[in-house]
Amino acid sequence: MALSHDDQAIYDLASETFAPMLRALSSILDKGAAHARKQNLAPTALPAERLAPDMYTLAKQVQLACSNARECVEQLTGHPPKWFDENETTFDELKTHIATTIDYLAAIPKSSFDGAAKKEISIPLPDGDLAIVMNGTQFVRDWGIAHFYFHVVTAYDILRHNGVDIGKRDYLARVATYIRKRS
Amino acid sequence: MALSHDDQAIYDLASETFAPMLRALSSILDKGAAHARKQNLAPTALPAERLAPDMYTLAKQVQLACSNARECVEQLTGHPPKWFDENETTFDELKTHIATTIDYLAAIPKSSFDGAAKKEISIPLPDGDLAIVMNGTQFVRDWGIAHFYFHVVTAYDILRHNGVDIGKRDYLARVATYIRKRS
Numbered sequence: 001m002a003l004s005h006d007d008q009a010i011y012d013l014a015s016e017t018f019a020p021m022l023r024a025l026s027s028i029l030d031k032g033a034a035h036a037r038k039q040n041l042a043p044t045a046l047p048a049e050r051l052a053p054d055m056y057t058l059a060k061q062v063q064l065a066c067s068n069a070r071e072c073v074e075q076l077t078g079h080p081p082k083w084f085d086e087n088e089t090t091f092d093e094l095k096t097h098i099a100t101t102i103d104y105l106a107a108i109p110k111s112s113f114d115g116a117a118k119k120e121i122s123i124p125l126p127d128g129d130l131a132i133v134m135n136g137t138q139f140v141r142d143w144g145i146a147h148f149y150f151h152v153v154t155a156y157d158i159l160r161h162n163g164v165d166i167g168k169r170d171y172l173a174r175v176a177t178y179i180r181k182r183s
Numbered sequence: 184m185a186l187s188h189d190d191q192a193i194y195d196l197a198s199e200t201f202a203p204m205l206r207a208l209s210s211i212l213d214k215g216a217a218h219a220r221k222q223n224l225a226p227t228a229l230p231a232e233r234l235a236p237d238m239y240t241l242a243k244q245v246q247l248a249c250s251n252a253r254e255c256v257e258q259l260t261g262h263p264p265k266w267f268d269e270n271e272t273t274f275d276e277l278k279t280h281i282a283t284t285i286d287y288l289a290a291i292p293k294s295s296f297d298g299a300a301k302k303e304i305s306i307p308l309p310d311g312d313l314a315i316v317m318n319g320t321q322f323v324r325d326w327g328i329a330h331f332y333f334h335v336v337t338a339y340d341i342l343r344h345n346g347v348d349i350g351k352r353d354y355l356a357r358v359a360t361y362i363r364k365r366s
Contacts, residue, residue: 125362137195145328146332154340
């Protein structure tokens with residue numbers, strides 16, 4: 001079954017954003033782990049770092065990038081939500097969390113995006129009788145991806161702030177697949 | 184003239200990401216400016232802050248969010264590149280830079296996205312004869328928007344790291360337009 005143009009656009013946007021950026025994030029964590037070893041830091045030290053006392057830790061930013069990607073796809077497809085424990089404290093554990101998330105996303109069939117564009121997705125606000133109501137296109141673009149990048153970039157920023165040698169090349173690792181000889 | 188589905192998807196993704204997020208960034212800078220006044224900081228103090236000695240300042244992150252949005256749309260549409268000076272050092276100046284960028288983007292006609300999806304966009308790498316070669320869909324998603332969010336979120340993170348009272352509600356300000364009574 002072929003998806004409609006709008007559903008296909010959502011599928012492409014979600015599947016070509018979440019998994020590739022999570023793979024980049026996983027490699028960024030490798031550089032964090034290497035830095036920690038070189039500096040003789042405890043394996044739990046950097047994952048507990050944050051940019052402000054009332055901001056989330058690096059570990060939580062990674063977990064939130066993963067859960068935002070999962071919840072976005074679950075909402076778009078109607079796939080039953082799956083709970084992932086979020087008790088990781090080391091780079092290795094966080095990398096496993098990312099890998100499990102990538103596998104989970106890959107197992108959700110493309111066909112389940114049928115109807116995603118026209119789907120009404122409603123996020124109730126904490127107080128009163130108001131909700132954020134979006135169609136699938138608005139939801140993936142303005143909610144899912146916006147949240148997702150927030151946590152990926154903040155994870156990057158925490159490591160960078162703590163002296164880890166990472167750069168745009170790590171963040172944009174996925175574009176390496178587009179490198180060709182100049183024509 | 185109606186755009187093709189793929190060109191329309193690119194237009195929607197670019198126009199519904201860049202300008203709304205730049206407006207959110209502008210309001211975030213307002214909160215930075217209010218914080219600076221309350222703390223009796225010089226108007227140039229926070230814009231000169233950064234998260235690491237070899238990272239860009241807040242001012243530069245804002246300028247890069249703007250230039251990435253402009254260059255992305257220029258590449259997609261073939262609109263002649265326009266140079267913007269980047270000499271702002273205060274919140275007011277940065278807000279003007281953002282407002283000028285939003286006006287500039289709004290003045291590029293939707294019809295100029297005709298053919299954007301199939302366009303081959305090539306970014307030469309510094310050394311050798313290699314280039315990153317993408318079609319318009321890949322370029323807006325994997326290059327333009329990825330870069331753009333990097334700088335918006337890092338600007339946010341710099342302010343948050345410096346004690347400015349901002350939250351997800353400021354970052355995701357645009358979803359306020361989707362709030363309705365729960366059905």
